[in-house]
Amino acid sequence: MTESSNAIAPIPGTAEPMRCVVVDDEPHLRRVLVRLMKGDGFSCEEAGSGVEALEALARRPAVLVLTDLHMPELDGIGLLRQIRIRYPDTAVMLITAVADVSTAVNCLAEGAMDYLTKPFHLEEVRARVRQALEKRRLILENRDYQDLLEDKVAVQARRLEELFLASIQSLAEALEVKDPYTHGHSLRVSKYSTVIARTLGLDAGVVRQIELGGKVHDIGKIGVRESVLNKAGPLTDDEYKHIMTHPVVGWRILSPLLTDMPLALTVVRSHHERFDGRGIPDGLAGLDIPLEARIAAVADTFDAMTSVRPYRPGVPLQATINELRRCSGAQFDPDVVDAFLSALDSGAIDRSEIGEGSTAPGLLAPMGAR
Numbered sequence: 316m317t318e319s320s321n322a323i324a325p326i327p328g329t330a331e332p333m334r335c336v337v338v339d340d341e342p343h344l345r346r347v348l349v350r351l352m353k354g355d356g357f358s359c360e361e362a363g364s365g366v367e368a369l370e371a372l373a374r375r376p377a378v379l380v381l382t383d384l385h386m387p388e389l390d391g392i393g394l395l396r397q398i399r400i401r402y403p404d405t406a407v408m409l410i411t412a413v414a415d416v417s418t419a420v421n422c423l424a425e426g427a428m429d430y431l432t433k434p435f436h437l438e439e440v441r442a443r444v445r446q447a448l449e450k451r452r453l454i455l456e457n458r459d460y461q462d463l464l465e466d467k468v469a470v471q472a473r474r475l476e477e478l479f480l481a482s483i484q485s486l487a488e489a490l491e492v493k494d495p496y497t498h499g500h501s502l503r504v505s506k507y508s509t510v511i512a513r514t515l516g517l518d519a520g521v522v523r524q525i526e527l528g529g530k531v532h533d534i535g536k537i538g539v540r541e542s543v544l545n546k547a548g549p550l551t552d553d554e555y556k557h558i559m560t561h562p563v564v565g566w567r568i569l570s571p572l573l574t575d576m577p578l579a580l581t582v583v584r585s586h587h588e589r590f591d592g593r594g595i596p597d598g599l600a601g602l603d604i605p606l607e608a609r610i611a612a613v614a615d616t617f618d619a620m621t622s623v624r625p626y627r628p629g630v631p632l633q634a635t636i637n638e639l640r641r642c643s644g645a646q647f648d649p650d651v652v653d654a655f656l657s658a659l660d661s662g663a664i665d666r667s668e669i670g671e672g673s674t675a676p677g678l679l680a681p682m683g684a685r
């Protein structure tokens with residue numbers, strides 16, 4: 316194997332050196348090609364087999380490999396396959412006798428750029444090499460362009476998602492203006508739900524939807540009268556029914572916006588379902604209630620209890636925990652309650668961030684959030 320020239324010119328229009336490897340077990344044929352390629356400004360390395368050619372490429376990459384089909388050790392087809400895997404940017408041209416043209420054509424399907432037939436007509440070789448390199452340049456340019464496009468599309472998709480989340484966030488803020496007692500509630504429900512989902516080992520995409528679902532779970536309260544929303548005393552049956560329309564109202568508001576986040580939408584609709592089937596709006600029971608909603612139900616009730624509400628003070632933390640345990644299996648999915656309590660024990664839920672009323676003495680309120 317010999318290096319036939321050290322003068323390396325760049326490929327016109329690029330910074331790539333014009334390096335090629337000529338592979339043939341017949342030294343005479345190699346030299347004919349090398350002379351030709353050098354005459355065209357290439358730096359050439361010669362190899363007597365596919366194995367030697369791979370060694371040459373490992374030492375220094377080349378833009379072009381001209382290889383014979385029949386060689387000892389590793390033949391031209393085997394070399395082509397290896398180059399496609401290891402050096403996909405290197406163009407491969409096969410050198411073949413006329414009798415082997417059908418094999419060479421098959422090699423095009425395996426990624427060869429072109430083939431040359433022996434005996435060589437030098438002008439033809441020159442023209443085919445130029446064509447092959449031009450084809451390679453276009454392929455690489457096209458790939459770079461695709462990569463650039465994909466990057467641009469990804470940036471735009473991220474921007475769209477940010478804008479989308481901002482519009483949802485402004486809806487949530489509109490609700491907070493109307494119902495100051497929900498201030499911080501949705502964010503805490505989102506946090507607790509996220510921790511529960513992670514504790515249960517759910518995957519990142521699901522956790523993201525649950526996080527969003529928590530932030531917007533009560534959005535339907537926008538449709539509830541303020542006099543009912545902020546009523547200090549107990550609600551009448553009609554008022555309670557009115558306020559409990561919020562899961563379906565929220566689901567209707569967000570349905571067109573959350574088509575790509577169906578789990579977040581389920582949280583909105585089903586966070587007041589109960590494990591025993593006595594919840595609203597669909598009266599689903601047990602595992603028929605989607606997991607994301609079973610998670611949100613525990614997070615929502617925990618935060619509603621530990622926070623100060625217009626109709627009652629906050630419930631102390633230990634009393635809330637006791638109540639969650641008592642209602643596990645009736646109102647709540649026991650696995651979700653266990654996950655929540657273990658997250659509380661492990662510190663995954665920061666006790667200092669728990670709702671503002673949790674340390675205040677208070678009466679044990681009826682279980683559940685309005």
Ligand SMILES: [Fe+2]
Pocket residue numbers: 532533561586587615684685
């Ligand atoms: Fe709710």
